[in-house]
Amino acid sequence: MSNKFKITTISVDHNFISVFSEESYEQIMRGGMILTDRINAQNLRLRMSEPGYSTDWHVAGDATLIIIQKGTLRITLQNNKYKEFTTGDSFIAKDYLPQEINFAHNIHGHKAEVIGEAPLFATHIKLG
Template sequence: MNQPFIIPTINTNENGISVFEDIDFSVQQRGGLFISDQIGAQNFRLRKSDVGYATDFHLAGDATFISIQKGSLKIEMQNGDFKIFNPGDCFIAKDNLPENIEFDSEIHGHKASVVGNESLQAIHIKL
């Protein structure tokens, strides 16, 4: 029996605009646990960012699974939509543009900032 396993994802819509989308990585019961099919990964990195860290609008480039270990990370879209990810939360950043569209920081991408009074610690897994 499949069980939903929803992961918030930063994706690019048909107009090249970064948007939040929930992706279902359904899991199946196997020997007393629920687990997904294998998902290929290339590498992982450990991340730390200080309180007050913030980026300009940018694209993910390579698809990356991010798991928050400590602190809180706010991800904001160009239209003002945002989500705050806390310890135990995860998301995938995979917004990118086709080669024929040039990045415009007034239109494309998302930005990230550490919020609250605790530094951020996260794991980045390149997919």
């Protein structure tokens, strides 16, 4: 078994363009469980979105762990690459822009859409 927990992320490259990447967390054995160290969080929100819901281009701003409870969410980047996250999947959205860079809808961010016939149920955990 791997000693790292890997999770897909939406982050930014050196030009602050949103990209898919992967983050790894060390795991330790504790009381019969394999756990990562504590990851601080600020708040939790429960989400429901109807089929067909979509966003415009945006950045997460604050790192947010999103856990898909039911349904399918497609995340598309400006380069048209996309990933679909479905029941049981999770990812961290943490793309952002520094204050001195103005958001440009044709350059920055990602968009999200609920695909398929089922509504999306997800948990959003704002990381600290």
